[in-house]
Amino acid sequence: MKNAFFKGHGLGNDYIALNPKDLDFKLTPKTIRAICDRHWGVGSDGILALTASRKADFGLRIYNPDGSEAEKSGNGLRIFGCYLFATKITKRRSFSVETKGGLVHIDLEVDRRGQVVGATVDMGRATFQPRALPCTIRAPELILQPIKAVGQSLRFTGVSVGNPHCVVFKDKGGKWTREDLLRMGPELENHSIFPKRTNVQLAVPTGPKSLYILIWERGAGETQASGSSSCAAASAGVRLGLIKSPVTVKAPGGTLLITVDAQYNLTMKGPVAEVYQGQLHPAFLTPAK
Numbered sequence: 001m002k003n004a005f006f007k008g009h010g011l012g013n014d015y016i017a018l019n020p021k022d023l024d025f026k027l028t029p030k031t032i033r034a035i036c037d038r039h040w041g042v043g044s045d046g047i048l049a050l051t052a053s054r055k056a057d058f059g060l061r062i063y064n065p066d067g068s069e070a071e072k073s074g075n076g077l078r079i080f081g082c083y084l085f086a087t088k089i090t091k092r093r094s095f096s097v098e099t100k101g102g103l104v105h106i107d108l109e110v111d112r113r114g115q116v117v118g119a120t121v122d123m124g125r126a127t128f129q130p131r132a133l134p135c136t137i138r139a140p141e142l143i144l145q146p147i148k149a150v151g152q153s154l155r156f157t158g159v160s161v162g163n164p165h166c167v168v169f170k171d172k173g174g175k176w177t178r179e180d181l182l183r184m185g186p187e188l189e190n191h192s193i194f195p196k197r198t199n200v201q202l203a204v205p206t207g208p209k210s211l212y213i214l215i216w217e218r219g220a221g222e223t224q225a226s227g228s229s230s231c232a233a234a235s236a237g238v239r240l241g242l243i244k245s246p247v248t249v250k251a252p253g254g255t256l257l258i259t260v261d262a263q264y265n266l267t268m269k270g271p272v273a274e275v276y277q278g279q280l281h282p283a284f285l286t287p288a289k
Helices: 029-036 073-088 179-187 227-239 280-289
Strands: 006-012 013-020 049-050 058-063 095-101 102-110 116-125 145-149 152-160 162-168 199-207 208-219 221-223 246-250 254-260 265-271 274-279
Touching: 006 073, 013 073, 029 049, 049 073, 058 073, 058 221, 073 095, 073 102, 073 116, 073 227, 073 265, 073 274, 116 227, 145 179, 152 227, 162 179, 179 199, 179 208, 179 221, 199 227, 208 227, 227 246, 227 254, 227 265
Parallel strands: 013 049, 058 095, 162 199, 208 246
Antiparallel strands: 006 013, 006 274, 049 058, 095 102, 102 116, 116 265, 145 152, 152 162, 199 208, 208 221, 246 254, 254 265
């Protein structure tokens, strides 16, 4: 079907998946913004574009709703796996995917009706080195580094899980509010020490193996959940000795289980759901081209 697309969500973090070969237009920043617009388009937190790969079973390019490109997305990868299976691009329940943030492996959970309801994703290894994000701070690792935002002096832990993250913890028993996220998120995302911008997590330990996070995504803003953000917050919490693995990470959209091993290799497990499949109308596409 020409201009076909698939929409799914992982804990409220929604993506459109498609094959650019099915489109009669090019995916440009302009068309991406038009499709992702929640009032004038389909509406989503980004686009997952199927590509060829020489290193994996499938290739994936991930676009933010502002038209920029992301290296990796945990929720996006679960949705992408669901898309491949639901649209019969593959009948396999286990396969590899190449992203700009590295190779990952996906294992799908399929129910009795043959529908994908969850996925476990090998998300690669977390690193705290400045050059991996990148970050201009000169230090062996970005552990509790000072940063100023909205007139406050904070300390952040910088993590790359294939894409960049700035994790700011409150002490156990403390609380971050949505107002904190809306004030601090944009400034931290665009802080001068992050040349390629960054994702932001405001995190609070809630138990020996659990966290609560609020999420501000680079190029998307506030999101209800994020797999890579959950991985970053979990690995930062383990590195700081605040929690132990496996870590239950709760966000406004729901909960993911993150396993962090001794070398900071990460595995993410969580639900995924198909929303619908459709076709972009020519009348919509004409002004967007």
